[in-house]
Amino acid sequence: MNAPSPALVAPRPERLRLVGQRRQILAIMHQRLMFGMLVYAGVIAIIVLRILWLAAFGDHAGRKEGLTQLIPDRGDIVDRDGEPLARTIDAWTIAIHPTKVIGDKLALAQKLAQLMPEHTADQYFAMLRSGKPFFYLRRRASPALVEAVNALGEPGLAIQREPDRLYPQTSLAAHVLGFTDIDGHGAEGVELAFDKYLSDPATRGQPLALSISSKIQQALEHELGDAMSEFSAIGAAGVVMDVHTGEVLAMTSLPGLNPNAPGQATPEQHFNRATLGVFELGSTFKPFTVAMAMDSGVIKSVGQVYNCPHELHVYGHVVHDTHPFGRACTVSEIMMESSNIGTAQIADQVGTQRQKAFLKKMGFLDRVEIELKERGRALNPGSRWGPFETMTIGFGQGIAVAPLQLAMGYATLFDNGVYHPPTILKRGPNNPLPPGRRIFSEETSEKMRALLRLVVMKGTGKKADAPGYRIGGKTGTAQKLINGHYSQTINITSFAGVFPMDDPRYVIVVMLDEPKATKDTFGFTTAGWNVAPVVSRTVSRIAPMLGVTPDLNREPNMGEVLPFVHETKE
Amino acid sequence: MSVRNFGSLFMVASCAGAALGCYLVSLRVASERAALEDVETKIVLAQRDMRTIQTEIGTRARLSQLERWNAKVLALSAPQADQFLKGSFELARLTRPQQKVDFGAPVVLASAPAPERHAAPIGQAETDDAGVPAAVDPRELMHEASLKTDTGTREVPSKPAATAPVGAVGFKSTEKPVTAAKPAPKKAVDKPGLAAAHQTKTVDKRVLAEAQPVTRPVRLAKADPLAPLADRQSLKSVSKTSKDMHTGR
Numbered sequence: 001m002n003a004p005s006p007a008l009v010a011p012r013p014e015r016l017r018l019v020g021q022r023r024q025i026l027a028i029m030h031q032r033l034m035f036g037m038l039v040y041a042g043v044i045a046i047i048v049l050r051i052l053w054l055a056a057f058g059d060h061a062g063r064k065e066g067l068t069q070l071i072p073d074r075g076d077i078v079d080r081d082g083e084p085l086a087r088t089i090d091a092w093t094i095a096i097h098p099t100k101v102i103g104d105k106l107a108l109a110q111k112l113a114q115l116m117p118e119h120t121a122d123q124y125f126a127m128l129r130s131g132k133p134f135f136y137l138r139r140r141a142s143p144a145l146v147e148a149v150n151a152l153g154e155p156g157l158a159i160q161r162e163p164d165r166l167y168p169q170t171s172l173a174a175h176v177l178g179f180t181d182i183d184g185h186g187a188e189g190v191e192l193a194f195d196k197y198l199s200d201p202a203t204r205g206q207p208l209a210l211s212i213s214s215k216i217q218q219a220l221e222h223e224l225g226d227a228m229s230e231f232s233a234i235g236a237a238g239v240v241m242d243v244h245t246g247e248v249l250a251m252t253s254l255p256g257l258n259p260n261a262p263g264q265a266t267p268e269q270h271f272n273r274a275t276l277g278v279f280e281l282g283s284t285f286k287p288f289t290v291a292m293a294m295d296s297g298v299i300k301s302v303g304q305v306y307n308c309p310h311e312l313h314v315y316g317h318v319v320h321d322t323h324p325f326g327r328a329c330t331v332s333e334i335m336m337e338s339s340n341i342g343t344a345q346i347a348d349q350v351g352t353q354r355q356k357a358f359l360k361k362m363g364f365l366d367r368v369e370i371e372l373k374e375r376g377r378a379l380n381p382g383s384r385w386g387p388f389e390t391m392t393i394g395f396g397q398g399i400a401v402a403p404l405q406l407a408m409g410y411a412t413l414f415d416n417g418v419y420h421p422p423t424i425l426k427r428g429p430n431n432p433l434p435p436g437r438r439i440f441s442e443e444t445s446e447k448m449r450a451l452l453r454l455v456v457m458k459g460t461g462k463k464a465d466a467p468g469y470r471i472g473g474k475t476g477t478a479q480k481l482i483n484g485h486y487s488q489t490i491n492i493t494s495f496a497g498v499f500p501m502d503d504p505r506y507v508i509v510v511m512l513d514e515p516k517a518t519k520d521t522f523g524f525t526t527a528g529w530n531v532a533p534v535v536s537r538t539v540s541r542i543a544p545m546l547g548v549t550p551d552l553n554r555e556p557n558m559g560e561v562l563p564f565v566h567e568t569k570e
Numbered sequence: 571m572s573v574r575n576f577g578s579l580f581m582v583a584s585c586a587g588a589a590l591g592c593y594l595v596s597l598r599v600a601s602e603r604a605a606l607e608d609v610e611t612k613i614v615l616a617q618r619d620m621r622t623i624q625t626e627i628g629t630r631a632r633l634s635q636l637e638r639w640n641a642k643v644l645a646l647s648a649p650q651a652d653q654f655l656k657g658s659f660e661l662a663r664l665t666r667p668q669q670k671v672d673f674g675a676p677v678v679l680a681s682a683p684a685p686e687r688h689a690a691p692i693g694q695a696e697t698d699d700a701g702v703p704a705a706v707d708p709r710e711l712m713h714e715a716s717l718k719t720d721t722g723t724r725e726v727p728s729k730p731a732a733t734a735p736v737g738a739v740g741f742k743s744t745e746k747p748v749t750a751a752k753p754a755p756k757k758a759v760d761k762p763g764l765a766a767a768h769q770t771k772t773v774d775k776r777v778l779a780e781a782q783p784v785t786r787p788v789r790l791a792k793a794d795p796l797a798p799l800a801d802r803q804s805l806k807s808v809s810k811t812s813k814d815m816h817t818g819r
Contacts, residue, residue: 056596070617087625168629218633468651540648550651 073163074184075197075204077177079214080249080426084168084207086177086191086259088184091140091164094149094157098128098135101156105129108154112137115148140164165191171256173217175272176210176248176372176424179259187262188270190424193371209426211247216240219541220250224510227534228254231515231525237273238510238534239407240542243498245427246411246420248370249506249546251275251404276374278400279511282478283338283460283527284496285396287448289347290335291413292358294444298349302331302451303564312341315388319344322477322526323460330564335451336459338475340395347394348387355390359399361439362412362419368405369421376402396476397486403494407509410496414504417445449556453501457558458565464495464532466540468550472504473497473535475527480514490514493527497535500548502556510534 077086094116101108109124116138119127127135138145139162146159165180178189185199186192190210197203220238228236240250253273257265271277293299308325311318323337334342347355359365359380367375379400381389392398401409404422412419417440425431452472455461460475476494479486494511498504510531521529543550640646655661 055593055600070614070621084625084628087621089622089625166625166629168625169632170634172633214633218637222634222637466651468654537648540650544649544654549654549656552651 071201071205073204074165074180074199076207077190077198078207078209079212079217080209080247081213081215082207082209083214085173085210085212085214087166087168088163089166090161091166092143092146093139093160093162094137094141094146095160096127096135096137097133097156097158098130099133099156101128101154103154103156108152111152112149115145165259167259169214169218170260171258172214172221173212173250173252174257174259175253175274175374176212176251177259179262188374189272189372192373193424209428210424211242211249211426212251212424213249213545215545216542217250217252219545220508220510220538221252221254221256223534223538223541224252225254225256227510227512227515227530231512231518231521231530233512233515233530235268235271235273235277235513236511237277237403237513238538239274239404239508240538241407241411241422241507241509243411243415243504243507244420245433246408246422247427248404248407248422248424250542251424253277272372272374273511273513274403275368275370275372276376276402278376278378278402278405279492279494279513280397280400280478280481281403281406281492281494281496281511282396282476283340283343284406284474284476284494284509285393285399286335286338286343287413287452287474287496288358288362288409289343289350289355289394290331290451291440291444291448292350292355293346294447295358295417295440296350296354299331299346302447302561304331305329306331306334306342306345308334308339308341312344314344314348314391315386317388319391329566332451332454332561332564333566335474336454336565338455338460343395344391347391350390350394352385352387352390355393356385358439359393361437362409363421364399364401364405364409368402368408370404371424378402378405396478403509403511406494406496407507410498410507410509412439413448414445414498414507416442447560449501449504450558450560452498453556453558454561454565456497460526460528461495461497461532463528464497464535466499466536466543466550468552469539469543469548470500470502470551470555471497471535471539472499472501472556473508475532477526477528489525491525493525493531495527495531495535497539499539499543500554502554505548506543506546508535508539510538 072088074088076084076088078084105128106125109128110121112124113119113121118138137149141149149157150159163184165184167174167177167179174189176189178191178193179187180191181187186195190208191198194208197208220240224236224238227233236252236254238250238252239248241248251274253271255269257269262270273279290299305328308321308327308329310324310326311320319340321337321339321341323339324341325333325337325339329337329339329342331342331346333339334346356365363369364378365380367377380393381398389398408419408422411422415436417438418436419439420433420436423431427433449472452474453470454472455474456465456471461473464471464473464475473496476496478492478494479488480490480492481487482490492511492513493515494509496507496509498507512531512534515525515530517523517525540550655664
């Protein structure tokens with residue numbers, strides 16, 4: 001308009017410059033505007049796209065996270081049949097925040113003392129006045145108590161649900177299961193050994209299946225507990241094991257504890273005698289000595305004769321027998337009457353080197369091989385292992401092993417001589433049976449069947465027999481080492497049995513620590529009187545559950561051993 | 571012109587419509603998914619409740635508790651070896667056939683032959699017609715009866731079949747040809763009536779009346795040498811005619 005046309009007036013140079021500048025500024029402004037618009041458009045586009053995306057694929061507002069799958073805070077432990085042995089439940093917890101209490105503290109303390117009498121009103125009052133921010137009053141409170149506490153209406157009281165470990169079977173298999181500490185981490189047993197599996201969110205949804213069978217465990221615990229109280233023993237241990245797979249079907253240690261309240265148990269109760277405790281188990285070792293001798297060709301027949309005098313003087317020591325023969329006796333008789341003198345001679349013939357090698361292969365010189373952390377180390381003479389020690393080890397003195405190890409040894413001997421490490425987890429896809437290692441020949445394993453059946457039919461273990469179940473086994477009475485001396489009166493009695501002997505499938509080892517004589521045992525404290533009946537009773541209870549049908553007409557081939565037993569003695 | 575002007579409007583409208591349609595679909599999907607999640611949540615909550623209840627029941631019925639009850643109340647013990655059986659044969663061996671026939675039936679039978687014996691002369695007349703023994707000693711009859719059991723094992727089942735319905739069939743209507751087995755005895759009654767003289771009916775009725783309480787037992791034949799024998803013979807002869815009669819019908 002008022003801008004002169006270039007044709008009429010020559011523009012002044014400064015004005016020209018101004019026009020040029022304005023153009024430049026305009027262009028820059030256009031650029032900036034465009035850039036700003038693009039940014040806005042981009043942001044809006046992103047928002048729109050995001051909204052569209054959410055509309056199409058997103059979750060809705062009411063979605064509840066974490067409830068689509070039931071994953072417990074800590075994995076379940078179940079037995080081999082799926083019966084729960086440990087579970088995590090939501091338990092009520094009552095706590096108090098003393099700083100947030102607004103009511104009358106004295107009255108509150110009195111009411112609390114009424115409801116929860118574990119503390120006095122004074123103690124509650126002291127808690128309330130302490131100025132500390134938080135106290136637990138009761139964990140795992142009953143709903144009735146929670147209701148009563150809630151009715152107090154005090155805002156300082158905190159009532160909440162917390163995951164808590166529950167062992168529905170209470171003291172059953174307590175030493176196997178272990179327990180958790182206050183933070184929910186494993187403190188003993190399987191809880192400790194498989195803490196990672198049980199607490200890892202990826203794996204804890206799947207329960208941990210043990211090889212334990214709760215019914216068998218119950219039978220073993222009950223019968224063993226009865227015997228323990230009958231004979232006033234200070235402790236007892238028992239193991240039932242599958243010969244072919246090495247699965248521990250039951251394992252108990254008494255006195256037991258309740259893992260729901262582990263704090264109340266004494267150290268004695270916490271002690272796992274089956275795996276952590278090592279004991280000189282006495283004559284239950286003799287079958288190994290005989291098997292070693294058979295395998296290395298020392299014993300060629302169970303009719304082989306040894307001289308069995310009333311006492312044996314060797315290497316500056318004297319070996320005694322509880323039932324001395326005072327004549328020549330066969331290997332069958334040595335086993336039947338549990339002769340130390342005979343076994344010592346057999347062990348002497350086997351020799352220290354071979355004995356050591358066999359025991360090493362069988363795992364008797366190391367820690368017991370199991371998943372639990374409570375594992376005892378077997379004791380042996382070490383550098384003092386001379387010819388006399390070889391003899392004593394031959395009949396089970398001078399070497400201390402855990403009862404589980406003994407069960408493992410018997411399982412090896414009767415699984416055709418093949419060793420499989422024991423396991424506490426159920427064999428299956430997650431825990432396949434590892435290839436075993438051969439220790440004894442198949443022939444030796446076969447021959448031992450009749451020999452051990454003989455012990456129960458005619459020998460020291462008569463009371464262990466359960467008619468029809470073909471139990472074979474060996475009693476063991478060991479003198480207890482007290483203050484460095486073998487006591488003449490205090491024993492550890494044990495019985496290692498296998499059934500059915502014509503086709504061995506299960507091993508049972510029971511042990512009583514310091515049993516006392518009773519009227520029914522005629523003053524004896526030997527294994528044949530106190531632990532052997534436990535085996536008989538337990539086997540007649542558990543064998544039907546394990547699928548072993550009793551048959552009075554079946555026996556292992558006793559013709560191999562009976563001809564070599566001198567009958568006139570009886 | 572107007573169409574060209576409204577073109578863009580149509581475009582916008584159709585775009586909006588399509589977008590709305592898409593949105594509705596996605597909304598529908600979202601709501602379905604929400605419903606599904608609700609169900610899943612309910613399932614999980616139900617599972618949790620079940621778990622709680624199972625845990626509680628399991629804890630209350632723990633094995634040590636059961637053992638305690640067993641020790642105090644039930645006193646169950648482990649089974650003995652001889653309580654196990656290997657199979658159905660051993661199980662069957664344990665049972666013996668029950669002697670249930672003690673409710674009086676044999677007593678009636680024991681007395682039954684006595685009147686029969688009195689009626690024997692009349693009965694003999696019957697048997698005469700049937701064709702076997704005209705005038706035979708009862709002793710011989712006894713002998714023959716024992717012979718029969720020896721030779722004809724197949725006769726044994728047919729005998730009760732013949733005797734059993736005697737009482738029943740007499741009352742049952744004759745127009746019922748129920749099965750192949752049933753008509754035969756029916757005729758066994760009928761036939762002597764047809765073939766033999768009518769005076770036998772009186773005897774028949776008496777025999778029937780006495781035999782009626784004893785519906786089934788096989789012993790009727792054993793204890794009574796006369797009547798069943800006649801029956802059986804008549805059955806034999808009739809079994810052929812019965813077929814004829816069937817076909818005749």
